[in-house]
Amino acid sequence: MSEALEAVTANATRAWHDDTGMHVRLRIVNHSDRTLFVGRGKRRLQFDADASLLTVWLCDHELEESIGQRCAIGLTMPSAVALGAGTEVELSIDLPTKIFQMQLDGDQVKFIERTTSEYRNISLRSAVAETPFYYSPRGEPLAQQLCRWGAPLKVELAVPAKGEPQLGHSEGPCQ
Amino acid sequence: MALHIREVGYETASGATYPVRPDEVRAHLMILASGGTMDLAPSFGDEPLAGDSDYSLVLYSPEPPPGTATAADRVRNRLLELVSRANAYQIVGVSGDTIWTDGRTVEAQPAFALGSTVFYDTSNCNGNGRWIRGVNGEEECTNSVGMLYHELAHSYHNNPGGVAEVEAQAITDENDLREALGLVLRDPERIEGGCGCPSDDCCIVASVALGSPFAREIQALRRFRDHVVRSTEGGRAFFDALHREYYAFSVDVCRVMVLHPQARSNVEVWLVRPLADSLQILRACAAGGAELQSKIESHVLSGQQPAAPADLESLILELCEGRVRGDILETLDEGTAEVLRILSLWLPHSPHVVWGLIRPLTIRLKLAGYVGDGEKMTRVALEQFSSWMSQMPIDYVRDATSAENWGVTLDTLLDAVVTNESLRQSCAHALAAEKEQGTGP
Numbered sequence: 001m002s003e004a005l006e007a008v009t010a011n012a013t014r015a016w017h018d019d020t021g022m023h024v025r026l027r028i029v030n031h032s033d034r035t036l037f038v039g040r041g042k043r044r045l046q047f048d049a050d051a052s053l054l055t056v057w058l059c060d061h062e063l064e065e066s067i068g069q070r071c072a073i074g075l076t077m078p079s080a081v082a083l084g085a086g087t088e089v090e091l092s093i094d095l096p097t098k099i100f101q102m103q104l105d106g107d108q109v110k111f112i113e114r115t116t117s118e119y120r121n122i123s124l125r126s127a128v129a130e131t132p133f134y135y136s137p138r139g140e141p142l143a144q145q146l147c148r149w150g151a152p153l154k155v156e157l158a159v160p161a162k163g164e165p166q167l168g169h170s171e172g173p174c175q
Numbered sequence: 176m177a178l179h180i181r182e183v184g185y186e187t188a189s190g191a192t193y194p195v196r197p198d199e200v201r202a203h204l205m206i207l208a209s210g211g212t213m214d215l216a217p218s219f220g221d222e223p224l225a226g227d228s229d230y231s232l233v234l235y236s237p238e239p240p241p242g243t244a245t246a247a248d249r250v251r252n253r254l255l256e257l258v259s260r261a262n263a264y265q266i267v268g269v270s271g272d273t274i275w276t277d278g279r280t281v282e283a284q285p286a287f288a289l290g291s292t293v294f295y296d297t298s299n300c301n302g303n304g305r306w307i308r309g310v311n312g313e314e315e316c317t318n319s320v321g322m323l324y325h326e327l328a329h330s331y332h333n334n335p336g337g338v339a340e341v342e343a344q345a346i347t348d349e350n351d352l353r354e355a356l357g358l359v360l361r362d363p364e365r366i367e368g369g370c371g372c373p374s375d376d377c378c379i380v381a382s383v384a385l386g387s388p389f390a391r392e393i394q395a396l397r398r399f400r401d402h403v404v405r406s407t408e409g410g411r412a413f414f415d416a417l418h419r420e421y422y423a424f425s426v427d428v429c430r431v432m433v434l435h436p437q438a439r440s441n442v443e444v445w446l447v448r449p450l451a452d453s454l455q456i457l458r459a460c461a462a463g464g465a466e467l468q469s470k471i472e473s474h475v476l477s478g479q480q481p482a483a484p485a486d487l488e489s490l491i492l493e494l495c496e497g498r499v500r501g502d503i504l505e506t507l508d509e510g511t512a513e514v515l516r517i518l519s520l521w522l523p524h525s526p527h528v529v530w531g532l533i534r535p536l537t538i539r540l541k542l543a544g545y546v547g548d549g550e551k552m553t554r555v556a557l558e559q560f561s562s563w564m565s566q567m568p569i570d571y572v573r574d575a576t577s578a579e580n581w582g583v584t585l586d587t588l589l590d591a592v593v594t595n596e597s598l599r600q601s602c603a604h605a606l607a608a609e610k611e612q613g614t615g616p
Contacts, residue, residue, distance in 0.1 A: 077369040113193070135367045138406035
């Protein structure tokens with residue numbers, strides 16, 4: 001990994017649950033001397049009810065699947081924010097109160113209702129790269145190219161329950 | 176008659192209902208029934224599906240049948256074929272709060288096909304819009320009805336082929352709808368798309384070329400880069416390095432161009448347009464052929480930019496060395512001066528950008544001295560090409576490939592790019608020393 005990519009720091013400055021859902025404000029600072037690109041779109045959500053852990057992926061790391069399957073085509077490119085040398089940006093990650101996840105039981109389609117306020121532990125995973133994602137039509141399959149874009153950037157935090165003081169107001173930034 | 180719309184939501188394990196979006200699906204199908212004209216199609220409608228109250232049955236019986244003469248006709252005809260088939264297809268409109276089985280969001284994957292059932296995002300990426308890659312190389316907007324039509328094309332063909340082949344077929348069909356809607360067609364060889372429209376583009380060349388008369392030329396060069404040069408391991412490695420250097424400063428230049436129209440104009444006239452011509456000259460050299468001289472002359476002449484400074488070549492060379500003269504800066508507007516400062520800061524640390532984008536500019540400027548003597552211009556162009564190739568920065572490419580394949584990597588790259596046989600030999604000879612030494616010039 002290049003030195004530039006290691007020169008990016010991220011921390012959650014605010015996080016809260018309210019009637020509209022879960023919200024996190026993420027401050028990302030580029031301490032390097034060049035422009036870098038940070039994944040910012042919500043790409044995947046993983047719910048671990050036992051650990052009350054919600055992992056929000058803003059990149060496609062750790063998701064290299066068989067693209068021969070019909071359902072894997074039609075993947076989109078990740079959106080990224082360009083972060084100039086020595087600058088910072090605040091990313092807003094907002095999730096609705098209810099999210100519905102498709103599940104397959106044989107040929108049967110089901111949906112599981114996920115309630116975001118039940119997840120207090122949040123792991124935010126993004127990617128930081130020296131270029132925007134650029135698809136190579138003659139390269140390896142798209143899913144693999146997406147998976148390999150950028151170096152990992154990880155922030156973990158505990159989001160206060162609804163009605164409790166917001167993270168970042170009374171408690172200060174959380175690494 | 177076999178196109179069904181899911182009308183009833185799915186019950187979840189907790190007893191809640193996952194709502195589906197039949198009205199949006201109905202509206203999108205109505206657009207298809209009108210062939211993209213948005214006129215009401217009286218023969219289009221739906222009724223409860225006998226035997227399954229979860230679905231409605233789509234009705235469509237235009238008279239006379241639409242045929243295939245125009246894009247709009249083909250869209251209407253496709254819908255007619257789908258509702259007339261013996262096989263049943265189910266359409267389920269989903270909202271932006273849906274995630275698929277693996278947790279992917281509709282932002283990452285806007286549709287999901289399961290057998291004969293198509294689930295697709297009707298929220299248009301939660302209202303942010305979507306983009307696809309147009310035949311002009313630019314990011315063009317699309318929408319939910321475009322996505323639905325694309326997914327229905329997959330269902331219609333039910334082709335078990337590879338991803339590239341299957342996608343190209345669906346995109347070709349999708350282009351009927353785009354043509355009917357008056358939109359730029361989608362590039363069948365580029366499956367890219369994303370959330371947001373327009374997306375933030377931070378490429379200098381793309382920003383300047385967008386909508387310009389030479390956009391087609393830029394697109395041809397992109398295709399050559401992506402489908403020829405980057406199809407080789409060496410070409411991919413080279414462009415990986417070039418892109419890393421380029422994107423270190425291109426965002427900054429784009430920001431200046433947004434604020435300073437004169438700077439944008441100067442970047443276009445001094446750098447981007449001549450660069451397009453320069454790369455076309457080098458490409459013509461690499462291909463050879465009977466019309467080489469006329470091609471070179473044509474690109475040298477079209478690349479003449481009377482508004483550019485007389486000493487543009489020396490200005491460019493100084494930028495590459497990290498210098499820009501104060502007397503030049505004083506004559507320029509604030510934005511252009513800032514662009515030159517940015518370039519002078521980054522070009523000395525960007526060998527792949529200098530070789531791949533800047534050095535070709537200086538070759539074209541040199542060739543401009545031979546206008547009126549086409550034979551000599553062509554001879555000099557071939558000499559310059561060979562010299563240019565021998566100076567390719569290859570350290571990174573070498574490191575990115577295994578040592579034992581190093582010679583093969585370069586040969587493969589040359590084979591792909593230089594089809595002019597005599598030039599191919601001289602380039603191979605020029606690079607031979609680097610291959611043996613394993614170090615770049």
